Amino acid sequence: MTQPLARAIQKMKAAKRIVAFTGAGVSQESGVPTFRDHNGLWENHRFEEVATPEGFQADPVLVWRFYMARRQLAKQVKPNAAHLAIAGWEKQFSFAGVVTQNIDGLHAQAGSRHVQELHGNIWKTECSRCHRVEVNEATELSADLPHCRDCGGLLRPHVVWFGEALNESVVHEALLWLYQADVIIVIGTSGAVEPAASFVREAKQKGAYVIEINTQKTALTPFVDLTLYGKSAELLGGPLRI
Numbered sequence: 447m448t449q450p451l452a453r454a455i456q457k458m459k460a461a462k463r464i465v466a467f468t469g470a471g472v473s474q475e476s477g478v479p480t481f482r483d484h485n486g487l488w489e490n491h492r493f494e495e496v497a498t499p500e501g502f503q504a505d506p507v508l509v510w511r512f513y514m515a516r517r518q519l520a521k522q523v524k525p526n527a528a529h530l531a532i533a534g535w536e537k538q539f540s541f542a543g544v545v546t547q548n549i550d551g552l553h554a555q556a557g558s559r560h561v562q563e564l565h566g567n568i569w570k571t572e573c574s575r576c577h578r579v580e581v582n583e584a585t586e587l588s589a590d591l592p593h594c595r596d597c598g599g600l601l602r603p604h605v606v607w608f609g610e611a612l613n614e615s616v617v618h619e620a621l622l623w624l625y626q627a628d629v630i631i632v633i634g635t636s637g638a639v640e641p642a643a644s645f646v647r648e649a650k651q652k653g654a655y656v657i658e659i660n661t662q663k664t665a666l667t668p669f670v671d672l673t674l675y676g677k678s679a680e681l682l683g684g685p686l687r688i
């Protein structure tokens with residue numbers, strides 16, 4: 447076993463309060479594309495068109511097509527060894543929960559019961575008029591765009607788009623977990639998106655020991671205590687299985 451691996455395991459076993467902080471990389475081995483890697487979503491789509499309120503106003507059909515395609519893919523994929531290992535931590539450790547930037551729902555599907563979804567959830571819709579949020583699992587776009595059954599307003603995916611604020615109560619709970627954690631495992635995120643990345647830096651400043659798992663260096667690497675280079679499902683399903 448390499449020294450960083452042994453150190454990570456020792457830190458996790460001794461931790462009083464662990465939090466996992468995840469990004470698209472944790473779902474990559476399930477077959478969900480990331481955003482900023484080669485062939486990532488933002489290489490093949492203009493985020494201004496499909497992931498901003500202005501884009502939705504200009505062309506809601508284009509935006510809904512983008513999210514329906516992501517739903518169709520999400521329906522076919524399964525949690526991988528990393529999601530399953532993280533779900534197991536709830537029983538193994540004093541584990542507060544998973545703070546994720548992912549919208550694919552795979553942590554909950556793997557069995558994680560405590561998940562804060564900073565950027566929303568692809569399986570939920572939100573009424574753009576009355577803001578009612580509900581689970582809505584359709585994967586086909588009907589002839590008409592989906593509308594709210596309460597007020598008739600246009601439904602949008604319940605995800606956070608560029609230029610929008612994160613949900614306050616989700617952020618509140620996520621920060622409670624992160625600020626009280628003594629060990630944070632950051633998995634599969636480029637750390638390129640704020641404010642999410644700042645939550646990890648702030649928790650580090652408050653004293654958490656931060657372990658990063660990624661295939662490459664990230665914007666968070668200079669701030670963390672330890673980086674384990676490798677694919678998260680391979681590591682967490684193999685040498686880092688605790």
Ligand code: OAD
Pocket residue numbers: 468469470471472474475480481482483486497547548565606607608633634635636637638639659660661662663664676677678679
């Ligand atoms: P990114 O696509 O920016 O970063 C994915 C990270 O995962 C990169 O650092 C990769 O090196 C790493 N990675 C890829 N495959 C991996 C694997 N198998 N194991 C471990 N690491 C792997 O995705 P995020 O950081 O999640 O927001 O992006 C943050 C936000 O930007 C997303 O939530 C999304 C996007 O715009 C919104 O849509 C609001």
